Amino acid sequence: MISIAIFGFGAVGQGVAEVLLRKRKQLESLIGKYKVVAVTDSKGSVVDENGVELSKAIEKKKKGGFDGEKTLGVIESLDFDVAIEVTPTDVNSGEPGLTHILKSIEKGADVITSNKGPLVVAFKKIKKLAEKKGVKLGYEATVGGVMPIIKLAKADLAGNDIKVIKGVLNGTCNYILTRMEKEKMTYSQVLSEAQELKIAEADPSYDVEGIDSAAKLVILANAVMDMDAIFDDVEVVGITRITPEAFEVAANKNYTIRLIAEANKEKGFLKVSPRLLPRNHPLAIEGTMNAALIKTDLAGDIVVMGKGAGKYETASAIISDLVEFYRKR
Template sequence: MVAPLRVGIAGLGTVGAEVVGLIERQKRTLSLRCGRSVRVVAVSARSKAKKRNVDLSGIAWAKNALAIATDPKVDVFVELMGGVGDPALSAIEAALRSGKSVVTANKALIAKHGSRLAMLAEKHGGALNYEAAVGAAIPIVKTLREGLAGTGIDRVYGILNGTCNYILTRMEQEGLSFAECLKDAQRLGYAEANPSFDVDGHDTAQKLAILASLAFGTKVNQSAVYVEGISSIAPEDLRAAQELGYRVKLLGVAVKTETGIEQRVHPTMVPRISSIAQVMDVTNAVTIDGEGIPPITLVGPGAGGAATASAVVADIADIARGVRALPFGRPVAKLKATAKAPMRRHEGGYYIRLMARDLTGTAATIAKRLAEQKISIESIVQRHPNGGAASVNGKSQPVPVILITYATTEDAVRRALQAVKQDRVITGRPQVIRIEKN
């Protein structure tokens, strides 16, 4: 008889309680698939008295996470407390130093300390599994690290934040403003009271930094990711995108270029016929472009107790089977340092929305400035507001002009728009959204 795999869990919130319940419900299946049983033997949480919808009888209560991490009767330490520092960090380090394997759903901690923790896992022989940290139930970590181990990756990109995808979906479908949709997302529990971490793109950036490491062998470095959020997106941008054959998504993109690995998070126009464009509401998706294979898109729930617990238990099952993969697919010593790629070097198509003054020569001035930077226009749309009236109460009104460019550099776009602003033929700030082709 093979001894049971003894699991200790620190953190009994929604995910932690779900993990305990899932292991109990699937104990027979896990035993058959893993060749040994899996048993939760210890837990810790801030409050022992809190009511939880899970049976904890027969499971030992530890005084804190560190006690579980150093308990010789625990084989696997599962960290579900969250937080980028202690107590999660010190407990994981203690578990790894003692030779234990670790499973975590903590994206912030992996994004900041992943390389350091991976080195400890290598040195002491334990596993460091974190599938739930990126995309919850979407098996993107295993796909990049193991499933595509023999495939060169050119680009990995995706919708990695359900809150932003929900907001953009509602804005598009109902013509609502960003502020209105954000308020509704908060009411439904999709967005926090302080939503900046999600809507400003930082949650996506943490996940992208992890995916880039897996895809390209770079050290996990969130500071190497260029980040923009979605608060500047207006309903008129989504309407224009639809008319032009695009849809707006907040994407995290990591791509191999001639000058290195470019990592960026920003609102992006994607062709409506693409797989990623079909992903709506709170659903997440990741697309992988690999050498010699068509694009692979994985779609699924990127958050939630059940989805996250599913990934955590799958990581535990790997350990029970004796699977030990290098945390980032390569020895830590072989991971390459990476820096933030200057966005001015970025090349691609652009959507540009200008509020042009209704004056003679305005269009010619805009065209001249674009031509000076060798920017070619794929399409141009000009709309008169107020049902075609060029003025209201005798006062001339700005006219929305929408441009779609062929591939160019960000530097050229910025230079052209700066010149247009100095010419005083537009009002307000130009709206610029990058286009990501299939």
């Protein structure tokens, strides 16, 4: 029996819980029996060593959240095999996720996370500790949502040197740029539309200033390119200064504009900036999609694309890590 603890119960945490409930039969045929022994939010937790009733926990969360023991107390007092860490991201401190992850690993639990902050701040430290403790670390959900890039690079492209990754890693920016291009609207017009559609946050700076893309780029650079990167290594330019005319002028030369995150091991730089792309370029994708172009020494160029964000999309990436960890051989 696999004991799962879910730390953070926002959209992603609830999405994971729903999938664990709804697809129990399918998942148990892959990994065997499981139970969720704890779910926590910023205020408290629901804990049951015999298995939390997830539907009731979701109900309770909707009515205002949990009480009782806080996450750190749960980590200290409860036994679990795997922590699913899905608290909100803070790319400056990495907290509270960083402490949750380190404490869980210390205890000998495997960790799966969608939280970029801890990996941006302390990738090496987390990885070393996980190796020392002999536990598994899954973070497919941190980059590109459902677009499979970490496992693709680590497993399917094993043995390759990844020389360059260029990607559209932020669905919000891509949505805004696509709408500006199609509807000839200004940046601020499209931004308010995106906020109304909940594609952009009330404070959009994390997305539109390129910070989210840069955080993902740092994770990719460390995880699959061995570049030993930190956030400050990334040169970051966002999309706020792009004019509606820019798309017309670009179109005359058959170009479009996208926010591209590039990790270039050959030339040794990390950069997030708006770039001109030929309109038929594989990264010239539309809407909230994410895509990445991976340049390797053996396999040549590989392109992946998929939904960049969303409750179930992110849950899918987390579940894929879970299945990879515990798949019955």
